Amino acid sequence: MIEIENLTKRYGTQTAVDAVSFRCETGTVTGFLGPNGAGKSTTMRILCGLTSASSGTALIDGSPYRALPNPGRSVGVLLDASAQHAGRTGREVLTLGTMVLGLPRERVTQMLELVGLDKKAADKRVGNYSLGMRQRLGLAHALLGNPSTLVLDEPANGLDPEGIFWMRGLLREYADRGGTVLLSSHLLHEVEAVADRLVVIGNGRIAANGSKEELLAGAGTLVRAVEPNQLAQALQGSGHNVTPTADGALLVDAEPLQVGRAAAATGTVLTELRTADGAGLEALFLQLTASANAAAPAGAINPTNTPMEAVR
Incomplete structure (x- = not known):
């Protein structure tokens, strides 16, 4: 152990x-x-x-x-x-x-x-x-x-x-x-x-810790939009973390209903809206590390502020 x-x-x-x-x-x-x-x-x-x-x-x-x-x-x-x-x-x-x-x-x-x-x-x-x-x-x-x-x-x-x-x-x-x-x-x-x-x-801080099943079960919402930047700004303005994925989608720490309402309020056309459970570990990783970076304390080491090669 x-x-x-x-x-x-x-x-x-x-x-x-x-x-x-x-x-x-x-x-x-x-x-x-x-x-x-x-x-x-x-x-x-x-x-x-x-x-x-x-x-x-x-x-x-x-x-x-x-x-x-x-x-x-x-x-x-x-x-x-x-x-x-x-x-x-x-x-x-x-x-x-x-x-x-x-x-x-x-x-x-x-x-x-x-x-x-x-x-x-x-x-x-x-x-x-x-x-x-x-x-x-x-x-x-x-x-x-x-x-x-x-x-x-x-x-x-x-x-x-x-x-x-x-x-x-x-x-x-x-x-x-x-x-x-x-x-x-x-x-x-x-x-x-x-x-x-x-x-x-x-x-340098733990962003998540738990069984694979319980962590992947709460991976947020995956959404694709004709104008993703507009939707991202609206969601961030409502206090949600928004992380772009490698294939152009957005990963949001909100329920699909909340994301859909934000899209309707801004007149954004959606092409996909679903829970991110099926997006797997990559989606969870992007969401959690984005949140950790946003909450980084002053003086924390990050990839652009590293005093020695051993820190990864």
């Missing part, structure tokens, strides 16, 4: 993470979502003992990562697939891991087979790996100690569709066997397919 309580991280006067709290229950996959600069990676780095918090706690099975006696046997971590020794082979990377964790060498072959790296790939230097191969090796390393918890930041980067499908099944099976997964990814459809719970962060 992962427990994060009132976690805050400041860099001087800038706040990267602001009183963040959420839990990842045993046997579940939690999707951790937010735009670049929202505080996802900072939160995960604090959780894994790589960055110190300004205040608050981040616990894994009741303890800070640094207090775990042999962390690799409890927590599998993949935060940056490119942070691997380019001069070693994949097999050597995993062999060194077994030595550090006190595991039998047979575990190396098992993990290589699990992630689909054949003998030729295993004996190739990591510097010659594609990004997808690095991701597979990183997952193998994270799973090496048979941990009860996985913390993964963008593990699908560089994977082809077949690889993404494979990873989804791997994580689902891991959680179903009693593992805990915290998964950060910009591939919203993949997160929607595998996650049990969703945590959305924007400008």
